[in-house]
Amino acid sequence: MTTVSDEQEKKGAKTAHCVVCGRSLPIRQMHEIHELRPALQAMIAEQVGDIDDQSLICERDER
16 A cells, blocks of 8 residues: 555655644655554544544644
8 A cells, every 4th residue: 555655755755744733744754644543543633633544644743
């Protein structure tokens, strides 16, 4: 399965935007929202608002 991160890497993108903190970080430090536990996904959606399964979050914010 190809993820947003894989697509961005193919296009030459080296960074991506975190929906939680707003920082642009290396793609290797990002995860798609759908990879997180459902309770964490719900908490992020409540705080951030408009997200989808391909929204990215940095490793620091997923803790």
